């Protein structure tokens with residue numbers, strides 16, 4: 001205490017050696033500090049600096065230096081406190097006033113005040129897992145475009161899909177930087193530069209060509225068989241079918257990506273803890289996607305992102321084994337690591353490892369979620385359940401193999417059921433994010449002007465449940481797809497906007513695995529319906545499943561208990 005007052009006296013004598021007026025009067029010191037805070041705001045707004053030394057300089061060193069002005073009038077401690085309090089009050093006020101002012105480029109778009117002021121408001125709603133419901137409510141309240149953050153909008157207008165997501169659409173948004181914690185080697189889905197993304201996507205496109213898909217069918221066949229047998233073995237028991245479907249999709253993706261990895265179906269559990277690690281990371285990476293800069297600093301902390309690191313380590317070990325053993329079959333790795341020799345330059349191993357992890361996550365949970373929600377919807381609607389079962393029985397009478405895909409193209413009700421599941425429960429309900437690249441100018445998406453840098457979400461949940469796009473939007477009604485195709489008649493006029501059906505997204509960054517996912521679901525549903533009868537256990541309240549859904553960019557499903565019975 002004595003030291004600080006001594007220092008303060010020294011400072012005072014430095015600024016005011018002969019007792020004459022100090023260098024700056026107290027009011028002027030306030031003005032200078034306030035001006036410095038506004039300049040710092042302008043620097044952040046213009047350049048968005050992230051490097052720690054620059055941020056520390058702007059946010060700590062500047063007010064610390066300014067405290068010398070106050071220290072000559074007050075004590076050093078009070079000078080520090082006054083400078084920091086003044087600096088931060090002005091800085092925060094300047095940010096808030098600008099964000100809600102008519103001068104903000106997004107001022108024309110409505111939204112909750114809290115969302116306009118800070119992105120933490122939206123991040124909180126993401127953390128609750130109910131983002132999909134919250135954003136739909138916002139759209140109902142404010143209209144087709146809503147401000148969900150200071151520099152973020154959500155769009156519900158289906159007519160914007162082609163201009164926003166199509167080949168002339170917007171590049172990927174900042175969410176991906178946050179989700180990948182600014183990794184220098186993000187997986188392909190996080191590559192924001194369009195040309196680079198296209199280069200990374202080339203092997204994926206080969207891996208999902210019609211010929212390649214045929215090679216994965218025996219793998220799906222084997223795993224579907226294993227799943228249905230495991231369920232049949234639990235005859236009369238209550239099983240969490242959502243969990244078992246998850247085992248199926250993980251095991252199959254392990255086969256498809258690396259020529260084999262997990263054996264969850266065989267073990268009846270997640271022996272390696274892979275599923276667990278992936279799921280633990282979902283909530284936090286969903287939040288990082290909303291406030292990407294947080295992930296940038298979090299990645300510097302020792303214990304943060306340990307699940308992500310563990311998952312990468314597991315994938316790295318598996319990839320190494322796969323490199324060493326070479327290719328027995330044409331798995332995804334075969335294409336990603338350029339074993340097919342189609343690329344002039346073979347991608348470095350870290351890129352291949354990263355993309356292997358992507359395939360595992362993007363391909364497992366998504367398909368599992370949609371299949372589980374389809375089964376849930378069927379079980380809640382016995383008429384549709386029986387109609388689907390009748391169709392399966394018609395095309396595959398007893399003794400015929402329902403895993404032989406020869407009839408799938410004629411099974412319109414099966415296709416309609418899957419589409420309806422994808423419409424009501426898209427695996428990524430809060431859609432995808434794009435943003436006009438900073439420095440490349442503003443863009444017009446549909447009738448909306450989107451300033452450069454604006455993170456723009458296309459909210460699939462709201463679009464696919466909008467009554468302007470689909471009649472009875474919240475009802476599971478597979479027949480709508482048959483009516484829309486002219487295969488059946490409805491008693492009332494049908495609203496059916498096919499352009500508003502985007503569960504696999506749209507345009508050059510759409511889901512590369514769509515055809516595999518569709519084939520998995522066809523084979524699984526056919527074999528399940530053919531072999532087993534499922535029903536909810538006595539006393540189970542089905543709505544609990546829907547209420548437990550959590551939107552963490554991808555849906556996270558809870559338990560779906562069913563009683564399994566072999567069909568005669």
Ligand code: HEM
Pocket residue numbers: 188189190201204358359360362363364366367370426427428432433503504505506508509510511512513514516517518
């Ligand atoms: C029902 C199952 C699935 C659904 C609903 C689904 C949905 C999606 C969606 C909405 C996107 C985001 C596209 C965008 O940002 O515009 C996506 C991307 C992606 N999906 Fe799927 N997906 C499914 C299954 C699969 C499967 C089986 C794979 C196989 C590995 C896969 C691999 C990918 C990849 C690699 C991307 C990134 C594409 C890119 O950035 O170019 N997905 N998926």
